[in-house]
Amino acid sequence: MSDDVGYTTEQLMELAGLSVSNVIFKEYNIKKFKKILICCGPGNNGGDGLVSARHLKEFGYDIKIIYPKINNKLLFTKLLKLLEHYQIPVVQSITQEELNQHDLIIDAIFGFSFKGEPRNPFDELIRMINKSNKAVISIDVPSGYNINIGDTTNSLYVDSEMNISLMLPKEGLKNYKKKHYLGGRFLPT
Ligand SMILES: NC(=O)C1=CN([C@@H]2O[C@H](COP(=O)(O)OP(=O)(O)OC[C@H]3O[C@@H](n4cnc5c(N)ncnc54)[C@H](OP(=O)(O)O)[C@@H]3O)[C@@H](O)[C@H]2O)[C@@H](O)CC1
Numbered sequence: 001m002s003d004d005v006g007y008t009t010e011q012l013m014e015l016a017g018l019s020v021s022n023v024i025f026k027e028y029n030i031k032k033f034k035k036i037l038i039c040c041g042p043g044n045n046g047g048d049g050l051v052s053a054r055h056l057k058e059f060g061y062d063i064k065i066i067y068p069k070i071n072n073k074l075l076f077t078k079l080l081k082l083l084e085h086y087q088i089p090v091v092q093s094i095t096q097e098e099l100n101q102h103d104l105i106i107d108a109i110f111g112f113s114f115k116g117e118p119r120n121p122f123d124e125l126i127r128m129i130n131k132s133n134k135a136v137i138s139i140d141v142p143s144g145y146n147i148n149i150g151d152t153t154n155s156l157y158v159d160s161e162m163n164i165s166l167m168l169p170k171e172g173l174k175n176y177k178k179k180h181y182l183g184g185r186f187l188p189t
Pocket residue numbers: 001002009012013016041042043044045046047048109110111112113114115116117118119120122139140141166
């Protein structure tokens with residue numbers, strides 16, 4: 001999709017992460033929601049989370065990343081290197097107690113390429129997020145949602161209070177009733 005108009009994935013991901021960060025800054029007062037945990041999956045949705053981390057840190061939030069399955073493509077290696085410079089901690093596992101210490105959780109686990117039911121270790125992470133009783137927001141789609149038909153087929157998905165769709169809301173969010181932003185309208189229509 002991006003290649004058709006001349007954008008690179010890297011450029012779109014940067015715009016996506018910045019859009020997400022702008023929405024969070026607007027919606028979640030930094031004094032009340034200082035500590036943010038970003039949960040990143042193995043694909044580009046996780047990449048959006050890695051980018052958001054930098055921008056949110058620039059806005060003044062304290063950021064930690066949980067990234068259980070590292071993507072070895074160059075794009076992700078570069079994003080992780082940047083995070084080192086920003087001194088943003090990246091861990092590969094987390095306990096419920098550690099997760100609960102955050103004020104806001106960002107779900108960047110799966111986006112539009114998710115299929116089936118969430119597999120290990122993401123199933124457990126999603127359960128922990130849902131158990132936390134913290135504010136949770138999803139990037140592009142609540143992870144675990146069936147992207148075409150919504151949450152009706154999966155028993156396990158991130159029960160977030162807000163979704164930030166990127167570029168276009170996906171079909172599966174047609175009946176989404178919670179707070180819903182459209183971020184990153186970065187392709188000409
Ligand atoms: N192109 C664009 O316009 C832009 C797209 N952007 C962003 O990219 C997102 C789409 O990214 P994406 O295509 O990389 O896939 P994504 O949804 O992150 O996940 C795929 C990964 O999940 C895994 N996986 C799948 N099912 C699984 C399961 N049941 N249980 C466990 N794992 C499972 C799968 O692993 P595999 O099945 O291959 O082993 C693969 O590694 C999109 O939603 C938006 O946020 C923006 O960055 C900028 C502009």
